[in-house]
Amino acid sequence: MVGAGLSISGLLMQTLFRNPLAGPFVLGVSSGASLGVALLIMGASGIGGAFGLLLLSKWSLVIAAGLGSLLVMLAVLAVTVRVKDTMAILIIGLMFGSVTAAVVGVLAYFSPAEQLQQYIFWSFGSLGNNSWEGMVVLAVCFFLGLLLSIVTIKPLNALLLGENYAKSQGLNIGKSRLFILIATCILAGAITAFAGPIAFIGLAVPHITRQFFTTANHKILIPAVLLCGAILMLICDSIAQVPFTDYTLPINAITSLVGAPVVIWLLVRKRKLLF
Amino acid sequence: MSNPENYTLQTQDLSIGYFHKTGNHVVAKDLNFSLSKGALVGLVGSNGIGKSTLLRTLCKVQDPLSGKVIINGNTLDSYSFESLAETLSVVLTEIPASKNMTVGELVALGRQPYTNWLGTLTESDKTHIIQALEATEMLPFKDRKCYELSDGQLQRALIARALAQDTPIIILDEPTTHLDIYHRASILKLLKTLSKNKTILFSTHEIDLAIQLCDQMIVMTPEKTFFGDPCELIDEGCFSGLFPKNLIDFDGETGSFRIVK
Numbered sequence: 001m002v003g004a005g006l007s008i009s010g011l012l013m014q015t016l017f018r019n020p021l022a023g024p025f026v027l028g029v030s031s032g033a034s035l036g037v038a039l040l041i042m043g044a045s046g047i048g049g050a051f052g053l054l055l056l057s058k059w060s061l062v063i064a065a066g067l068g069s070l071l072v073m074l075a076v077l078a079v080t081v082r083v084k085d086t087m088a089i090l091i092i093g094l095m096f097g098s099v100t101a102a103v104v105g106v107l108a109y110f111s112p113a114e115q116l117q118q119y120i121f122w123s124f125g126s127l128g129n130n131s132w133e134g135m136v137v138l139a140v141c142f143f144l145g146l147l148l149s150i151v152t153i154k155p156l157n158a159l160l161l162g163e164n165y166a167k168s169q170g171l172n173i174g175k176s177r178l179f180i181l182i183a184t185c186i187l188a189g190a191i192t193a194f195a196g197p198i199a200f201i202g203l204a205v206p207h208i209t210r211q212f213f214t215t216a217n218h219k220i221l222i223p224a225v226l227l228c229g230a231i232l233m234l235i236c237d238s239i240a241q242v243p244f245t246d247y248t249l250p251i252n253a254i255t256s257l258v259g260a261p262v263v264i265w266l267l268v269r270k271r272k273l274l275f
Numbered sequence: 276m277s278n279p280e281n282y283t284l285q286t287q288d289l290s291i292g293y294f295h296k297t298g299n300h301v302v303a304k305d306l307n308f309s310l311s312k313g314a315l316v317g318l319v320g321s322n323g324i325g326k327s328t329l330l331r332t333l334c335k336v337q338d339p340l341s342g343k344v345i346i347n348g349n350t351l352d353s354y355s356f357e358s359l360a361e362t363l364s365v366v367l368t369e370i371p372a373s374k375n376m377t378v379g380e381l382v383a384l385g386r387q388p389y390t391n392w393l394g395t396l397t398e399s400d401k402t403h404i405i406q407a408l409e410a411t412e413m414l415p416f417k418d419r420k421c422y423e424l425s426d427g428q429l430q431r432a433l434i435a436r437a438l439a440q441d442t443p444i445i446i447l448d449e450p451t452t453h454l455d456i457y458h459r460a461s462i463l464k465l466l467k468t469l470s471k472n473k474t475i476l477f478s479t480h481e482i483d484l485a486i487q488l489c490d491q492m493i494v495m496t497p498e499k500t501f502f503g504d505p506c507e508l509i510d511e512g513c514f515s516g517l518f519p520k521n522l523i524d525f526d527g528e529t530g531s532f533r534i535v536k
Contacts, residue, residue: 015373154394158387161436162372168334169387169440170360214420216376219394 003201003233004226005142007209008149009187010202011225015156015218016180022090023202029069029076029185033192034123035100036068038107041119069189072096076181122196124250141190148183149222152176156218198252200259201236205229207266232258282309282345283444283474284333289342291325291332299340302328306342308493308502312443315470317485317505318478320495321518326478327368329495330448333476334365346444360388364440366433366447374422378432381421382407385439407438411465427458434465445469447477451484463488482514483531505530 013022079092108116155176158166163173188202206221209228213220236254290304302325310316320326331337333344335351344351346362354362364385371381385407386400396404408414411431421429430450437445450466451459459481466475467488479485485492486505494501494508496516501508508514514525514532523532 151392154387154390154392157384157394160371160373160376161381161384162367162369164336164367164369165365165371167336167356168360168363168365168367169384170355170357171387172356210375215380216373217380 003205003229003231003236005145005187005191005229006198006202006233007205007225007229008146008222009184011206011209011218011221012149012152012156012180012184013202014206015159016177016184029072029188030192030197031097031100032072033065033069033189034197035103036064036066036071036193037122038104038119039068040064041111041115041122063193065193066189068100069185069192072100073181073185073189076185121250124196124252138190138194141186145183145187145190146226148179148186152179152183153218153222156180157216160216196252198255200255200263201229201233204259204263205232208232208262211266283312283347284310284476285345286333287343287345289332289344290340291328291337292340293328294338294340301340303495303500304340306500308491310474310476310491312474313470313472314474314490315467315488316474316476316491316493317482317489318476318493318495319480319482319485319517320478324495324497326495327448329493330365330446330476330478334363334446335359357388360440360442362442363444363446364437364442366430366437366445366450368448368452370429371421371433375420377418377420378408378413378424378435379404379417381432382413382435382439385436385441388440403439403441407435410438410469411435426453427462430454430458430462431465434462434469438469442473444474444476447475449478449480451479451481460484482517486514486530 010023016022075096076089076093079089108119111119155166155171158169158171159176161169166176167173191198205228206225209221209225210216212228213224215221233255236258237251239258240249240251240254242249286306286308289306290301291306292302293300306329318326318329328337332339333351335354335356346354346359351359382404383396383400386396386403387394390396390400405414408417411434413428413431413435416424416428416432421432424432434445434447434450437447447466450462454462463479463481463484466477469475470490486509489505491503492501492505492508494513494517496513498516501511501513503511509527509530512525512527514527517523517525518532520535522535524535525531526533
């Protein structure tokens with residue numbers, strides 16, 4: 001579910017921004033979640049004592065991450081309403097990402113080592129230790145995001161032509177873009193909140209899928225990306241669990257280790273990333 | 276000819292340009308023309324004269340400063356983007372954002388105004404797509420990816436997409452740029468064939484080819500915009516006003532331009 005959701009949000013981003021390098025990270029959604037968690041973990045030290053410990057339960061982490069990504073998502077959406085240029089939105093998303101990263105950096109500087117370590121652990125990403133109640137919330141978000149993605153299949157295909165052509169075919173660009181962004185934010189925000197900022201899946205899976213299915217039609221790509229994302233995530237997680245031992249490696253490191261070579265290999269072979 | 280039902284695309288005292296807080300920037304004004312059904316219409320003028328601005332205004336991408344655009348008897352404002360998509364299709368200078376689709380998929384996208392929320396193609400959609408591919412001689416390339424096509428083939432594929440949209444009016448912005456003389460001629464010939472039961476308006480720099488093929492022409496010069504059939508326009512001497520006379524002169528006898536030596 002985590003892999004599938006991240007992959008689909010990556011696919012939506014790549015088509016919307018007409019940029020093969022786009023992914024859920026680009027919009028700053030994941031960084032927003034990081035900010036929320038950083039504020040919680042490191043801010044808690046300021047409040048101090050037993051109250052601080054109480055705050056650090058697992059649920060509060062999820063809520064903080066969710067709030068953080070929601071905040072960034074709302075900011076991005078607000079900008080989208082005012083700015084019509086898609087490229088500008090992409091850059092603004094990147095800027096939001098840098099701002100949140102900077103704030104996290106400042107917080108880290110002033111935090112004691114203990115809290116810092118806790119934050120770092122979260123940012124490694126983890127698929128395990130999620131409660132069943134948590135899974136239900138995640139599932140609801142996932143299916144909501146998925147439903148929205150399915151509704152946007154037709155506009156997505158039109159956007160393959162470029163915004164001006166899409167408009168000439170009677171597509172309401174503003175509305176479609178809003179739908180696509182909301183779908184992405186729900187998927188990426190919820191998943192980051194529960195599993196930490198997992199890198200590369202959102203970027204790599206759509207490209208890998210395009211190698212197997214030689215089509216640009218989102219009616220085929222969405223289910224295909226969904227499956228591929230889930231499979232790749234499972235493979236990464238199995239590696240992370242380190243078979244026959246008690247070690248559990250950070251999933252984020254594994255996805256990067258698996259994802260980066262795949263993207264490089266695709267680039268070297270095709271010399272060009274298409275979307 | 277006076278019957279307004281013969282005209283598909285008309286303008287009345289149309290003035291085009293850009294809105295500014297400090298006074299509007301007028302690109303061209305007093306545009307009056309009536310394009311008849313089944314006409315191939317060429318739009319010529321030098322660079323920066325406002326050809327693209329005019330086409331954008333006709334496609335409802337930007338609003339006119341004043342005056343009216345009338346399509347099939349209704350003003351352009353009365354059309355929603357959805358209903359306009361069933362009346363008017365475009366071929367722009369920009370290439371598709373994604374070149375990773377096949378020609379068949381590209382042309383199928385032209386059917387979007389008619390398909391359901393999922394974009395499922397019905398049998399009649401498929402017939403339209405095949406017909407569009409046949410008309411543009413692109414049927415053999417149906418499963419080819421767009422990045423494998425030559426410029427001329429891509430242009431034909433884009434025209435096929437507009438055809439599949441099945442609209443009485445097609446507007447093309449410089450369909451012959453980047454093509455050699457053979458492919459320019461073949462694209463224009465194709466447009467001529469297609470214009471039998473459609474109105475086709477295209478902007479071009481191929482003035483001599485346009486004079487030979489077009490039924491009507493719109494000539495934009497810095498002073499005035501002319502509209503009429505090519506022979507009349509030559510007799511009126513419109514073409515010589517297109518460019519500064521000290522460098523390029525129009526020869527009415529041969530219908531072509533000459534460099535002043």
